[in-house]
Each structure stands twice: as C-alpha cells, then as structure tokens.
Amino acid sequence: MIRKNLFSFLFIIALLAACSGANEDKADQDAAGKENADENSEEIEVDKGLLNVEITLPATFFEDEEDLNKTIADAEKDGIEATKNKDGSLTYKMSKKKHKEMLQEMKTEMVSTIDEMKNGEDYPSIKDITYNDSFSDFTMIVDKEAFENSFDAFATFGLGLSGMYYQLFSGVDPEGYEVKITVEDAATKETIDEVIYPDALEEMEEEEGEGEDQGHAGSHTVG
Template sequence: MIDRKKTVVILLIFVIFIGCTNNSSGEDKSQQETEISEKLAKVEITIPKEFLQDENYKEMILVAKDDGVKEITKNKDHSITITMSEEQHKVILNDLEIEMKNTIEEIEDNDDFPSIQKIIPNESFTEYILEVDRELYEDNFDGFSVMGLGMSGLFYQLFNGKKIKNSVIIIYVKDGSTGEIFDKIPYPEMLEHRK
C-alpha cells in the first residue's frame, strides 16, 4: 500500500517542478514570495501561482486532506495556501530532506553523468559542491544535472519558509583531482542565461 505522506510530498514536488519549468519572469515579484507563519500550533505555507501552473487543485486538495493537512486554499491570485500542524510540517520537511539526499545519491550513481564524483550539500540545501572529473565534465552535458539540485533546493526553501524571490541555490563545481572550484552556478539565474 502506498504511504499517504509520501504521496503528498511527491505530488507537491511534482507540482513545484512543473511550475518551475514554466515560471514567468514578468509576474509581480511580491506574488512569488512564499510566506510561512506559525500561529497557534499551525503552519501556513503559500505557494506562488508560478509553481502551480496547470495543476489539478481539486485532486491535490483531496489527497492532502486525506493525509492530514488541515486546509488547502486556492487564493484569488491563483497561489495556494496550505495549512497544517507544526508536526505535519516537520514530517514534510523531513521527507523532503530524505528525498533530496536520495536524489543526490541517484545523480552520483547515475552512469549518464560520468564526470560527477560526489555532491556535497550544506545543511539547508542552499549550496552544493559538485565534485567532478573536470575534463569529462567540460566535454559533456553533466552540468544539466544541477538543474534538479537547484529545483529541489528551491522547493526545500519554499517549505522552510524562505521567500523564493530572494532565494538562490549556489552550485560550486570542484575539480576532484586538484580541489579547485572552477565554476559557480546560481540557480534559478542559470536558467535565464541558458535560454
């Protein structure tokens, strides 16, 4: 049987990733902010509409409520506000942390990214060191793997109460043989430069 908590987390990750890839830069930046406020043992998280494009809100609301989320509201600006207990919030953050660590392991072990030797995140997932075989890295497209790290990092920040408009995930690319940091990739800014 599928674990309902994981279902909500996976559904929310999917929603955020879809929205990130379709994010419009012309929108009012104040609408892109994520707010988290703790009031009387509850946590409210507002997810900007740019993270939720083309999502089936009714299905998401039903799944989340079945999993113990107190309330999901579609706001007039098309963002959604999720209200949950502090305990549920901690469980979601813990599940996200586990998923992020699993994603890192999958990238490290993936034969499609032969240059990547090791990925070291900081505790808050705002910075990563991508240790690589520099020659292989510069001769292929392994750098695209960092987009997943960037999106995952932003998603974690969103649920950790950070304002998305001010969040930048930094990926430092380090030569595994010399220890030299030879590239610094800011996410989501990297998407604007690669368009």
C-alpha cells in the first residue's frame, strides 16, 4: 500500500512536469503496440526502441479503474500515448526525446528537493546531502544529537523513493537496483545509520501487515 500510493503519486508528478512544455510530433511514435505485460509482474518495464521508449507500470500502481483512466487522460493531454493492458497494467509510449526530457526534469526536481532538505527548515539536523549521478548512493551529514532527537530520519524515505524511481525510469534492471543512504555524524564522520531501498520498503510493508494482523486478533479478545 505504501509503495503503490507513493510511486503512483511521484510518477504522475514527474511525468506531467516533464511533459507540460512540449508537444511531440505523432510521426515520431511507433505504430506497433506493446504486448501485454505478464499479469504477475510488479515491476516497471522500460523498453528503449530505435525511436520510442515504452514504460509499463503494473496494475498494483493504481487504486482502481477510475484512477487508471484519469492517469491515461492526463498523459494523453501532454502528448504521451497511454494504453491500458488486459492485465490492468498501463503502458506509456513516448519518443526518446520526450523520455530524455522526463528524466532531466526528474533529475532537476530531485536536486531541488535535496537542496531544500539541507537548506530549508523542515530538517534542521541535516547539514549536507551528497549523492552520485545515478541517485543510487546518498550520504546525509547530520548533527547527531539533533538528528536522534527529531523526526529527520523521514528524509531518508523521500531520498530512497526518488532514487529508486529515477533508476527504474532510466532503465536499470528492476531485479538488481538499489539505493543506499548513509547517515553520517558531521562532527566525527561516524556512520549513524545505513538504509537500503527497496529492502526498507519491504520491511515497512511487513511491519504494516503484522500490525494489521495483531489489530484483528485484538479485536476478538473478550475482556
């Protein structure tokens, strides 16, 4: 539930931001349709052809049929072909130029968000954030005492999701990608914490499921 809602939200924001400024010529799009994705797949598929790039999102990324239809309509308003597959997944088709623009816009938004995290007022313990070009490795440099006595650890969540998303839409193998976030004490250079995504998401979902199970069990307890 956590991954589905946030991924869907982040993708729509990035997609619309990247495509709002330009309309691609329909002649640049390949007429061949994409085969339906495996109904058991829960991965983003990126197919880079000679002229076009196709990105397939699994059905689990959408809340319901209405959500899926709205996503299609929004994409088509911005000149991106969107096809609903029989298994409920959604395939976007765009020119390589459009795909490059989308990735650049995602990168720009990520850099802006990172700058806000380290320079804004929302995460006062964070002194700096460094990262590599593929957004697969981040180091958060923090004031240890302030960090451990605040909720600033939530910043790793945003970095992890953003990094995962950027890699997947760049075409990184969904079976092998990861984002590592190291939290480092500014004074001693000591590693305070290390978070690996998507492992952290899976752990969160497991904990969420266990909490729901315990809640159901508790509701049957007779006092």
